[in-house]
Amino acid sequence: MKKIINLFYHAPVAMGILEVNTLRLDMANPAMLQLLRREETVLGSKLLDFLPExxxxxxxxxxxxVFRTGRPFVDRGTEFYRSYNGKMETIYVDYSYTAIQSRNSKVTSILVVATDVCEREINKLYMEESDRNLRAMVMSAPVAMAVFKGREFHIQSVNNRMLDLWNNDVNISIRELEHVFHNGVSYTTEINRICYSYTPMRDASGNTTGVMMIGNKKD
Structure with a gap:
């Protein structure tokens, strides 16, 4: 049992266990707390109390x-809205619910597994050339984000979080953008304690047509 609990807490995906009668959060690993944008103090609290949205x-x-039927539920690329610092954020998740049964086959808890797939869904919108939806996703993203289009790296979308990291100066070096665009590979670098990750954006034929940039400031 100790080994299973250790695997649960160190899993690379978000995992949590809800008690079915009150939807009390009995267990959650660090990845789940990070996905929900909640502190460890929510453990033992009812879901609607700490996540009313x-x-x-x-x-x-x-x-x-899942509680009623005992059958698992799985969905992909679904919008999830969460509140943080008084603002509503939108992310996209793959997630599943699995019933946990007692010895008499009664469902007592629900195992929740989730993964943040914002980058994948943004890339999908980019491939579909849905500019309005792409801009809406970038602007509501809970992280600093910008999308550059074409070989000239025109800024297609950029949110306020990224502008704050840039101090409103968009004259950034394009060396990393060129590396990702021309080689079609992701790249990560750190500048002034800010970690930037670059991901190639592709069209339906697999050709690189732009670059998505995400920034995270280290504490």
Missing amino acids: IAEQPYLRQIYD
Whole structure:
């Protein structure tokens, strides 16, 4: 059991366990707390008490369906809205619910597994050339983000978080952008305690047509 718990807490994906009668969060690994933007103090609290915004989303109904039927539920690339510092953020997640049963086959808890797939979904929108949806996703992203299009690296979308990291100066070096664009590979670098990751954006034929840049400031 100790080994299983250790694997749970160190899993690279977000994992949590909800008690079904009250939707109390009995367990959550660091990845889940990070995805929810909540502190460890929420453990032992009811889901609606520390994440009230979930009431207007489809997740509660899905959880109760798993509780009622015992059948797992899986979905991909779904919008998830969470509040943080008084603002609503939008991310995209792959997630699943799995019933945990007692010895008499009664469902007592729900295992929640989730992965943040914002980069994948943004790339999908980029491939679909849905500029308005892409801009909306970038602007509401909970991290600093910018999308550069074409060989000239015109800024297609950039959110305020990224502008804050740049101090409103967009005259950044394009060396990393050129490396990612021409080689079609991701790249990560650190500048002034800010970690920047670059991901190639591709069209339906697999050709690199732009670069997505995400920035995270180290504490």
